[in-house]
Amino acid sequence: MIRSRHAVIGLGLTLVSLFPFSIALADGPTAERQGQLEHLLVQDCGSCHGLRLTGGLGPALTRSAIAGKPRDILIATVTHGRPDTAMPGWSALLSEQDIVWLVDRLIEGKSTP
Ligand code: HEC
Numbered sequence: 508m509i510r511s512r513h514a515v516i517g518l519g520l521t522l523v524s525l526f527p528f529s530i531a532l533a534d535g536p537t538a539e540r541q542g543q544l545e546h547l548l549v550q551d552c553g554s555c556h557g558l559r560l561t562g563g564l565g566p567a568l569t570r571s572a573i574a575g576k577p578r579d580i581l582i583a584t585v586t587h588g589r590p591d592t593a594m595p596g597w598s599a600l601l602s603e604q605d606i607v608w609l610v611d612r613l614i615e616g617k618s619t620p
Pocket residue numbers: 547548551552553554555556564565566568572573576581584585589592593594595597609
């Protein structure tokens with residue numbers, strides 16, 4: 508009985524010690540990284556999706572254009588690309604956190620200059 512109590516307390520402590528890590532994730536990229544990602548959005552993504560992301564070779568990525576599209580699918584598209592289309596995967600260049608931040612910018616419509 509006492510032993511299993513200790514196990515429960517031990518588990519609780521483990522969860523507490525993991526907590527700062529989830530806070531770090533929720534913060535997203537550093538300010539410096541955010542600047543780089545904004546640059547990438549215009550220069551790299553913009554080369555296909557248009558400088559104002561209103562479309563080009565790739566479809567528009569404005570807030571209204573992607574409204575209603577599931578966040579998870581947008582994240583998967585940026586991570587892995589879309590086979591048989593020009594959309595490349597970005598997992599080699601961008602971390603998961605970077606990609607989530609970019610997609611959230613698109614969803615919020617804050618990416619369009
Ligand atoms: C070489 C051209 C190219 C580049 C560079 C590119 N994309 Fe794409 N992207 C496409 C094409 C083409 C599609 C449409 C794929 C399809 O037909 O499903 C697409 C689709 C998407 C979609 C899905 C849109 C929707 O309506 O479902 C997202 C999100 C997206 N791209 C984000 C990005 C981001 C973010 C970047 C930069 C990190 C990027 N793309 C860079 C060509 C590109």
